Amino acid sequence: MVKLAEWRGKEVFRRYGVPLPRGAVARSVAEAEELVRSGRVPLPCVVKAQVLAGGRGKGGAVRFATTPEETRAAAAAILALEFKGEKVKELLLEEKLALGRELYVSLTLDRARRVPILISSGRGGVEIESVADAEIDRQPVDPFPGITGYEKRRAARVLGLSGESARALDRLLDALWRAFESEDAELIEINPLATVGNELVALDAKVIIEDDAAFRHPEYADIRDDRTPLEEIAREKEIAFVQLDGNIGVIANGAGLTMATLDVLKEFGGEPGVFLDLGGTDDPKKVTEAFLLMAQAKPKSVFLNIFGGVTRCDTVATGLVTAMQQVPPAERFPLIARIRGNNEKEGIEILRAAGVTSVPSLKESAQAAVAAARGSG
Amino acid sequence: MTVLVDTDTRVVVQGITGHQGMTHTRQMKAFGTQVVAGVTPGKAGSEVEGVPVFDSVRDAVERSGANASCIFVPAPWAKDALLEAVDAGIRLCTVVTEHIPFHDMLVMYHYARSKGTRIIGPNCPGIASPGKAKVGIIPNVVFRPGRVGVISRSGTLTYEIVNGIKEHGLGQSTCIGLGGDPVVGTSFVDALPLFEADPETDLLVLVGEIGGTAEEDAAEHIAHHFSKPVVAYIAGRSAPSGKRMGHAGAIITRGKGTAETKVAALEAAGAQVARFPYEVPDLVAQLLRTRGRR
Numbered sequence: 001m002v003k004l005a006e007w008r009g010k011e012v013f014r015r016y017g018v019p020l021p022r023g024a025v026a027r028s029v030a031e032a033e034e035l036v037r038s039g040r041v042p043l044p045c046v047v048k049a050q051v052l053a054g055g056r057g058k059g060g061a062v063r064f065a066t067t068p069e070e071t072r073a074a075a076a077a078i079l080a081l082e083f084k085g086e087k088v089k090e091l092l093l094e095e096k097l098a099l100g101r102e103l104y105v106s107l108t109l110d111r112a113r114r115v116p117i118l119i120s121s122g123r124g125g126v127e128i129e130s131v132a133d134a135e136i137d138r139q140p141v142d143p144f145p146g147i148t149g150y151e152k153r154r155a156a157r158v159l160g161l162s163g164e165s166a167r168a169l170d171r172l173l174d175a176l177w178r179a180f181e182s183e184d185a186e187l188i189e190i191n192p193l194a195t196v197g198n199e200l201v202a203l204d205a206k207v208i209i210e211d212d213a214a215f216r217h218p219e220y221a222d223i224r225d226d227r228t229p230l231e232e233i234a235r236e237k238e239i240a241f242v243q244l245d246g247n248i249g250v251i252a253n254g255a256g257l258t259m260a261t262l263d264v265l266k267e268f269g270g271e272p273g274v275f276l277d278l279g280g281t282d283d284p285k286k287v288t289e290a291f292l293l294m295a296q297a298k299p300k301s302v303f304l305n306i307f308g309g310v311t312r313c314d315t316v317a318t319g320l321v322t323a324m325q326q327v328p329p330a331e332r333f334p335l336i337a338r339i340r341g342n343n344e345k346e347g348i349e350i351l352r353a354a355g356v357t358s359v360p361s362l363k364e365s366a367q368a369a370v371a372a373a374r375g376s377g
Numbered sequence: 378m379t380v381l382v383d384t385d386t387r388v389v390v391q392g393i394t395g396h397q398g399m400t401h402t403r404q405m406k407a408f409g410t411q412v413v414a415g416v417t418p419g420k421a422g423s424e425v426e427g428v429p430v431f432d433s434v435r436d437a438v439e440r441s442g443a444n445a446s447c448i449f450v451p452a453p454w455a456k457d458a459l460l461e462a463v464d465a466g467i468r469l470c471t472v473v474t475e476h477i478p479f480h481d482m483l484v485m486y487h488y489a490r491s492k493g494t495r496i497i498g499p500n501c502p503g504i505a506s507p508g509k510a511k512v513g514i515i516p517n518v519v520f521r522p523g524r525v526g527v528i529s530r531s532g533t534l535t536y537e538i539v540n541g542i543k544e545h546g547l548g549q550s551t552c553i554g555l556g557g558d559p560v561v562g563t564s565f566v567d568a569l570p571l572f573e574a575d576p577e578t579d580l581l582v583l584v585g586e587i588g589g590t591a592e593e594d595a596a597e598h599i600a601h602h603f604s605k606p607v608v609a610y611i612a613g614r615s616a617p618s619g620k621r622m623g624h625a626g627a628i629i630t631r632g633k634g635t636a637e638t639k640v641a642a643l644e645a646a647g648a649q650v651a652r653f654p655y656e657v658p659d660l661v662a663q664l665l666r667t668r669g670r671r
Contacts, residue, residue, distance in 0.1 A: 282400075341540070
């Protein structure tokens with residue numbers, strides 16, 4: 001998932017017409033000071049760290065300033081922070097508004113109902129997880145009409161808005177809906193949404209774009225989640241690769257089989273380290289790359305558990321044998337293979353010729369992988 | 378009709394001239410499925426594995442009498458392919474394609490439903506009834522005709538478990554791989570009544586995984602509306618705590634979605650829950666024996 005920093009989320013909001021405080025981004029203390037001296041950001045202002053983790057207010061990552069000097073000090077303090085493991089590199093400076101009430105509004109997907117869901121609460125400004133169920137309204141939205149008039153009136157009642165401010169909510173929800181659909185968002189959250197007179201202003205923005213829609217959103221291509229360098233290489237090669245603390249490398253295909261493999265290894269006292277999901281591939285080169293990537297993680301043993309469907313067993317075996325020849329002898333590790341399914345016989349034969357035996361039983365092969373990790377540890 | 382497919386099923390393969398389309402057309406035919414047409418725009422008049430190719434689904438339906446579709450079209454064009462099949466009157470579509478944006482799938486699901494078309498998938502292995510028909514990509518080697526139904530959110534894990542049932546000397550009535558995407562055309566709850574009504578299914582195996590609430594919802598349905606014995610397996614008990622879908626996602630699934638909640642819900646509904654994939658066939662065999670004695 002592509003999580004947008006607050007300022008980028010607010011750029012999305014601006015494009016769709018969600019009202020925002022006047023503000024701008026600074027990447028240094030000098031830039032921050034210049035923003036207020038030039039009047040681009042009116043004083044008094046708020047200076048906010050642009051990090052993805054929540055709880056910025058309590059963690060000193062949001063500060064207020066009434067003068068250029070205070071702005072400088074606030075910017076310097078925040079830029080020096082490492083907030084929940086993330087170095088602060090960007091600041092958002094915004095005018096400090098005279099706030100009325102703080103509300104909560106979000107749009108996301110309800111998987112079970114298979115519709116978007118509009119979530120609203122009159123208790124904004126705190127973590128929504130901490131709000132009691134009774135104070136949260138969940139309104140499923142049919143994707144064809146989108147948010148209807150009666151659904152907006154219901155949201156207005158929940159949020160305690162009427163008259164001019166209810167009409168402001170109508171406009172806001174229309175804008176959020178357009179952004180949710182057009183930007184392929186999996187989450188759009190405003191917390192808090194503040195009343196300022198009869199207007200509604202988004203004080204924060206949390207926008208998450210769906211990975212699978214990346215092909216039509218090149219504008220977000222530069223945003224990356226936190227990944228280890230090996231995980232980053234794997235992503236580029238379209239291999240699902242996760243690094244854990246254990247010492248057994250797991251290569252499987254498909255998320256369900258990968259998880260089941262981890263469950264079985266754990267049962268026999270094994271500690272899975274890297275696990276790598278080949279997904280569906282019939283390209284032996286991809287298998288070779290995956291295996292070499294695994295070798296870089298220096299596992300004590302590797303358990304290959306493949307059920308051939310789209311991925312054929314002979315493809316996997318060929319890719320594997322090629323990779324094994326490329327690993328220097330000193331860096332080799334015991335390999336326990338279990339390949340089943342399409343072209344199983346051909347695959348087993350290729351492995352046998354290279355000196356690897358495929359163990360057909362999941363239980364026995366997993367036990368062997370655990371034993372091998374112990375033996376060489 | 379067993380569950381959704383039978384010997385009258387006539388399949389059109391959308392995206393038949395691609396590598397996956399060709400491979401699985403061959404496999405579906407080898408399974409015994411009537412694959413009667415393929416569609417790739419611009420390729421009308423050609424043949425793949427002896428199957429005539431048409432430019433549109435409407436042409437394919439008119440000329441070949443196709444009544445089910447198997448879609449291999451790449452993600453950016455999959456929505457259009459599905460809508461085309463629905464408009465051509467196809468009432469069962471397996472969408473194999475992975476990485477379809479869920480916003481597209483929302484449109485696909487609600488449009489198909491409004492026209493009476495059932496979608497299986499996306500990102501799924503599809504459906505198969507041994508001895509009858511297969512619309513999808515589950516390897517032929519795992520099947521043997523029998524009386525065990527299987528529904529699963531996984532791909533290869535489905536093959537693993539279906540194969541285990543075969544190796545135990547049992548067979549399957551119908552297997553459906555529903556796919557694990559955020560929005561699926563057919564959920565456990567949608568599929569359960571089909572197996573309840575199917576005279577050829579004696580017992581159902583349900584294969585779930587962590588995340589979402591599909592298994593909890595299935596358990597609720599089983600408790601009240603499903604009379605046949607159920608064996609379940611949930612993958613991911615030892616998986617590292619997954620990525621959360623932001624705060625709003627946590628609000629929707631409050632207190633659900635872990636392996637523990639799923640196993641507890643299924644056990645409370647009377648299902649036998651296997652701890653590992655290889656325990657499934659034994660549990661199935663035991664339950665069938667006790668049922669036989671009753």
